[in-house]
Amino acid sequence: MEIRKFTPNDLKRVFEIENMSFRQSYGINMFQQLYDMGVGFLVAEDNGYVIGYIIFWIKYQNQGHIISIAVDKNYRRLGAGTKLLIKAISVLSLLDIDAIYLEVNENNYGAVEFYKNFDFQVDRVVPGYYENGDGAIVMYLPLELGKISRK
Numbered sequence: 831m832e833i834r835k836f837t838p839n840d841l842k843r844v845f846e847i848e849n850m851s852f853r854q855s856y857g858i859n860m861f862q863q864l865y866d867m868g869v870g871f872l873v874a875e876d877n878g879y880v881i882g883y884i885i886f887w888i889k890y891q892n893q894g895h896i897i898s899i900a901v902d903k904n905y906r907r908l909g910a911g912t913k914l915l916i917k918a919i920s921v922l923s924l925l926d927i928d929a930i931y932l933e934v935n936e937n938n939y940g941a942v943e944f945y946k947n948f949d950f951q952v953d954r955v956v957p958g959y960y961e962n963g964d965g966a967i968v969m970y971l972p973l974e975l976g977k978i979s980r981k
């Protein structure tokens with residue numbers, strides 16, 4: 831399994847993975863726009879076949895943000911999500927940021943477990959965050975090393 835940068839050739843496949851993973855879709859144009867904006871955009875590839883992606887950026891000064899991560903249903907629990915998230919964290923760690931934030935649906939127990947493995951902590955719950963009325967759990971990962979390196 832290889833982690834590499836997204837290219838526009840991956841657009842259709844990333845959209846397909848997003849569609850099977852979330853009820854609410856960003857839509858294919860949004861992926862193109864995010865890419866054009868220069869966000870962090872990586873894909874996981876298994877023998878040349880894209881099986882997952884992660885999108886991240888710096889939301890505010892000193893605050894990283896995971897915009898989206900998903901792995902093809904047929905390739906979950908094989909470590910692809912972990913590899914994608916580790917790579918994104920390592921890229922963000924090189925920048926001058928204090929913590930990485932993300933929102934996860936309060937009913938998405940699997941994803942919450944996934945993030946807890948990385949020591950993401952619960953910050954707060956935002957009721958009605960999603961279109962269908964579900965709340966979001968805001969989680970964050972403090973980047974201690976970043977703080978030390980800025981002293």
Ligand SMILES: CC(C)(COP(=O)(O)OP(=O)(O)OC[C@H]1O[C@@H](n2cnc3c(N)ncnc32)[C@H](O)[C@@H]1OP(=O)(O)O)[C@@H](O)C(=O)NCCC(=O)NCCS
Pocket residue numbers: 851852899900901902905906907908909910911912913932933934935938939940941943944945947
């Ligand atoms: C969350 C997601 C990206 C994880 O990807 P993945 O490739 O399956 O994750 P990994 O194989 O690296 O899992 C690592 C560990 O996380 C935990 N984990 C992952 N999925 C889990 C689940 N459904 N239930 C409980 N724990 C889970 C486990 O501890 C797992 O280790 P294990 O398989 O040895 O038990 C994937 O389930 C997914 O695409 N879900 C739909 C989209 C989504 O919810 N994205 C996050 C939105 S914020």
